[in-house]
Amino acid sequence: MTSDEQLREAGTLLAAEAERFAAMGWMRGTSGNLSLTLSRDPLRLAVTASGLDKGELGPDDVVLVDGRGELLPGDLRGLVPSAEAGLHARIAAVTGAGAAVHVHAMAAVEAGFHWPDGVVLQDLEMLKGIGHSAHGERVVIPVVQNSQDMAELGDRFEELYVRPADGIAEVPGLIVASHGIYAWGATQEDARRHTEILEWLLRFTVRTRAPR
Amino acid sequence: MTSDEQLREAGTLLAAEAERFAAMGWMRGTSGNLSLTLSRDPLRLAVTASGLDKGELGPDDVVLVDGRGELLPGDLRGLVPSAEAGLHARIAAVTGAGAAVHVHAMAAVEAGFHWPDGVVLQDLEMLKGIGHSAHGERVVIPVVQNSQDMAELGDRFEELYVRPADGIAEVPGLIVASHGIYAWGATQEDARRHTEILEWLLRFTVRTRAPR
Amino acid sequence: MTSDEQLREAGTLLAAEAERFAAMGWMRGTSGNLSLTLSRDPLRLAVTASGLDKGELGPDDVVLVDGRGELLPGDLRGLVPSAEAGLHARIAAVTGAGAAVHVHAMAAVEAGFHWPDGVVLQDLEMLKGIGHSAHGERVVIPVVQNSQDMAELGDRFEELYVRPADGIAEVPGLIVASHGIYAWGATQEDARRHTEILEWLLRFTVRTRAPR
C-alpha cells in the first residue's frame, strides 16, 4: 500500500517539477498536470491536484488515484484530481511509464493544428533524446482529437501507440489537438527530458515547416 | 470603512501579483495596473499607483479609489491612481469582480489589431479556464476602441459585456485596441487565471490565424 | 568635481540596471552600455566599462568620461570606456539627459532594417510613455546609419533630433541601424521607462507591419 509518506515525497518532487515547467510558460492559468506511478498492482498514481497554480504547489498538493484516475477513498482533504488523471493512468498502464507530464506548451498545440494526422520528424539530432535515430528514420508524433472523455482519449492514444505492423515507431509523447501534450518515461528525469525534447522538436518544425 | 490595514494588505498582494506579470514582460515601462475590490457599498477599490515600475512595487504603492476611480480624500501620500482606475471600478461594478488585471500583453494588442470587431475562439481546451466549453461553443473576446476617457471606455465595455440577446457569451476579459487587455474574476486567483488563459488563447490565435 | 564616492554610487546603480536589461536578453555578449550624467559644467558621465558581461557588473565596473566620451586622466584601474561613450556624451549634451541606455534589443535592429528612414508610429497607447499622444499624432523613431566614428554618429543623431520646422516630434530614442538602440531621460527611471516602451512599440510594429 502507498503510505502518506510516499505520497508526500511524490508531492515534493512533482511540486518542484511543476515549478520548472510553469517557469517555461507551459502551465499557464493552472493548466497541465504531472504524475508519478507509485505502484503497479494495483495501479496507483500520485497526480497534481486540479485548479492550483502550477508554479506554487506544495508537497501536499497531490492526490492518489487508481487505474481509472479516480481519487482513492479516504482522502478527506478536499483536493480533486484533474479529469485528465484518467489519461495519466492509462498511459502508465499501457506504456509502463513511471512518470508522465501534461503541459499546454504552445509549440505542441500549434503542431497539432498544422498537422492533425501526426507530426512527421526526421533527420534531427534531438530525435536521439526520445529513443530514435538522428538520421534515416521517419518518426511520427501522434496527434489525437481532443475529448472531455478520458476513456475515449485513452482509446485513441492506445490505438496510435502500438502499431508495429504499420511501421510506426513508438514515441514517448502524444499531442492532444487544440489542447496540449503528454510525455512520459521510466523515471521523472526521463519524462522531463522527453517533454523538453518533444517541445524543441515541435517548435523547430513549426518554425521551419508550418504553412503560412 | 476600509482601514489602512486592509489597504496595506491589498498592496502586499498586488505588489506580488504585479511582480509576476512584470516578469512575463506584460507590464513594461510602468504600464498596466491591478486592483482589488475592498467594499461594495460604497464601492471601494485598491489600485496600484501610477508611474511606478510594476516589478518593484511595495505594500504601500497602492491607492484607495471610489466607484469612479478617483482618489479618496485624506490620502496625503502624493500617490496618484492611474486614469485607468476608472475602468477598473466600472468593471467591478458591472461584473461584480473582486479583482481585475490590466496588462499590455503583446499578444492581446496584436489580436485587437488583427480582429478589431472581436476575436473569435472555439474548440480550444483552454476555453474551459474562462468558463466556457472546450468544444462546440463560439466565444468572442470583445475588442473596444481605445480612448483616454474612462467613462467612454466603460460604456463601450458595458455595451459588449451584456448581450445575451445576441447570443454572445460572457467572457471575463476585454481587449482595448492599440493598448492592452483587462481580465477579472471573483478573486485575485481567478483574475490571474483568466489573464493567463486569455493571453495563451490570443497568442495561439495570432500565431495560427493572423493574416500575413 | 566628481568624487570617487559619486562614481561608485553611479556604478552601483548602473550595475543593477544592466543586470535587468541583460536578463531581458538585450545585452548579449557584453554588448551595450549605460551612462549617468554626473555633472554638466564640465560635462562628466559615468559609463559602464567595455568588454564586461553586462549581467555581472560590480559597482567599480564604471568609468568617468568627459564630453567627448574619453576617459578622464588619473584613472589607473585599466578599465576602458566603450567607444560608444562618445555618443552617450553627445546625447547628454544635446538633450540634457541625466541617463542613457544603449542596448542591442532585437526588435529595434529589426525595425531599423525594415524602415531605414525612420519608424512611423501612431495611435498606440504606449506612445504616452515617451511623451506623446496616444492618438492623432505621427511619431517617428529616427534611424541613423551605423558608424564606428562617434562624432559622425553624433552629428547624424543631432540632425534628426531637432527638427521642429519639419514637424517631426522629439522622441527620447534613436535606432542605430544594424546595431541597436539608444534611449534616454532626465533620470535613470525615465531612461529605463523609455527603453522598455520603445522596445515594446518597435516589437509590436515589427510583428504587425514588417514586410514578409
Added chain:
Amino acid sequence: MTSDEQLREAGTLLAAEAERFAAMGWMRGTSGNLSLTLSRDPLRLAVTASGLDKGELGPDDVVLVDGRGELLPGDLRGLVPSAEAGLHARIAAVTGAGAAVHVHAMAAVEAGFHWPDGVVLQDLEMLKGIGHSAHGERVVIPVVQNSQDMAELGDRFEELYVRPADGIAEVPGLIVASHGIYAWGATQEDARRHTEILEWLLRFTVRTRAPR
C-alpha cells in the same frame, strides 16, 4: 598532469556556465556540452558528463578526456563523456581554443536549415564581437552536415575552418545542421561571448532574411 583539484575547479566553472545557457533554453533535455582545455601536451579537456540536466550540474559532473575525446583511464565514477567530446577536442587542437560551448540554440539550427552551405553575414555591429569588421566584410558562419562520427564531423569542420586561399574569414563558431552550434575562444569568457553573439546574429538573420 591534471590533478583532481584542477578538474573539480573546471567542473565548478562549467556547471555555472551550463546553468546560464540552460536558463536561455539552449540546453533542453540534457542536450549540449561545455569544455575547458586543461593541458596542451598532451591535450586534455574537462567536458561536462553526458545525460545530465545541464541546469543542475555540480562541480563533479565533469570528466577528463584525451585528444580524441575519450575518457582517461582511472576515472571510476561511472560518468561518461558525450560522444561529442571528440569534436570539442578537435576544435581545441585545431583552433587552440581554451574553452568550447556546444548548445542546441534554436536560431542556429534554423539558420543551418535555411542556408546549408553557410550563413552569410555582413554589415552588422555584432560582427565585431566575433573578431570581424562591422562593415564591408563578408563573414560566413560555416555549416556542416550532421554525423554521429566525430572524426568525420571533425574533418568537415577542419576543412571549412582554414581556407585563407578562398578568402573565407575565420570565425569562432560552427553550425552542425539539424543539430546545434559550437562556439569557442581563448577563455571561457570568450567562448561565452562568441556563443551569445553568434546566436544573436543568427536569430537576427533568420528573422529578417529566412525564406517564408
